[in-house]
Amino acid sequence: MRTLRRIIATALLTATAAAAIGTPALAGTPTVTRGSLVTEKPIVTYGSGAEVGDLLTAGGFSNPMATYGVSLHQLVYRTIDERGKPTVASGLLVLPLTTARHLRTVSFAHGTSVYRGDAPSVADDTFLTGPAISFASAGFAAVAPDYPGLGVGTGPHPWMDVPSETSASLDLLRAARIYTARQGITLDREVYASGFSQGASAALGLSRALQDGADPWFRIAAVAPVSGGYALRRVEIPAVFTPEVQPRLGAAYMAYLLTAYDRLHDIYRDPRDVFQPDYVGIGDLLDASHPGQEVLAGVPASVDELLTDRGRELLTRPDARFAAALREADSVCEWAPRVPVRLYYSPGDEQAVNGNTTACRASFAAHGVRVPTVNVGVDTSYSGMVHEGSELLSVSEIARWFGSL
Incomplete structure (x- = not known):
């Protein structure tokens, strides 16, 4: 009415x-x-x-x-x-x-x-x-x-x-x-x-x-x-390390999150610090020029296969810069x-x-x-x-x- x-x-x-x-x-x-x-x-x-x-x-x-x-x-x-x-x-x-x-x-x-x-x-x-x-x-x-x-x-x-x-x-x-x-x-x-x-x-x-x-x-x-x-910080990121999130998609989302936030907020020094050797170049796949199926084929089967210990720590215990960026996203x-x-x-x-x-x-x-x-x-x-x-x-x-x- x-x-x-x-x-x-x-x-x-x-x-x-x-x-x-x-x-x-x-x-x-x-x-x-x-x-x-x-x-x-x-x-x-x-x-x-x-x-x-x-x-x-x-x-x-x-x-x-x-x-x-x-x-x-x-x-x-x-x-x-x-x-x-x-x-x-x-x-x-x-x-x-x-x-x-x-x-x-x-x-x-x-x-x-x-x-x-x-x-x-x-x-x-x-x-x-x-x-x-x-x-x-x-x-x-x-x-x-x-x-x-x-x-x-x-x-x-x-x-x-x-x-x-x-x-x-x-x-x-x-x-x-x-x-x-x-x-x-x-x-x-x-x-x-x-x-x-x-x-x-x-x-x-x-x-x-x-x-x-x-x-x-x-x-x-x-x-x-x-x-x-x-x-993201309180619910979604913890969930990707559990069976609650489909494993490959969880890996894709975390790769997207880390690479996108690094471009904008400079959250890590070198991709080798956070990504396993086989996936150090994953940011190149996530530049908006690669179709989704190509990107999905380029990510591992789980987030554990994607990340180094430092990468996992960055997600689960973000430093001040990353935490501030996540806080902005989580303020919606x-x-x-x-x-x-x-x-x-x-x-x-x-x-x-x-x-x-x-x-x-x-x-x-x-x-x-x-x-x-x-x-x-x-x-x-x-x-x-x-x-x-x-x-x-x-x-x-x-x-x-x-x-x-």
């Missing part, structure tokens, strides 16, 4: 849609603004809700909420990288084929990708595009950031770096507002944020920034993260949302273990906010993994919940 606040916000935007949309200037380039649109490229159109429903069902999405046809667009826009330097990034915009000229917006952040071609605006994979398509077919404008270093981005991707995920997500919203205004469509003020796995942290980072007033127009309306790694639930939040999960997740969701709920409670968790059940049809299945099971439920607010 549309609230009076949303109706007033829509009226204000309608009155100013033709005006320039101001966004913060990029550091060192005062004439260029973050979120400014560089290019737009149409990708594909699905002409009816029935066509969308068939696509989502074939992609494994449970009980899809497919009402409208949708059009997919790649947006390339200006933002900042993990070091605060000007860069460009790409993302997916999906619009419903409807006569409505005022749309609420959903931002959905995708899960871990090691290859820049596995990002929503460049991949032909319904697992990556399906969430944004689902929300658009339910009547929302939907955006899905590729993140820095992925999609059209260059250089390694700064995995699990919440500040750059937040910047990319926020600036994509700004670029989408510019593009839709040119099409005679206005985006409502309120943003509904969701995301899966890595994207669960990104969604929470965006939500916290919007609540804190990071943008003069957009405001957070509700948050629905799915199967996130919200507590350390705030007090003033909007509805639900944490979605599947029991027995073999990648982002369920203790992450429990820890996140406890962190919110410590800040005075009771956040419900939603058990969506188990689906292993996508890859034989519970983790991926949690996205397939939750997206339609989240679309219905957002639509009811």
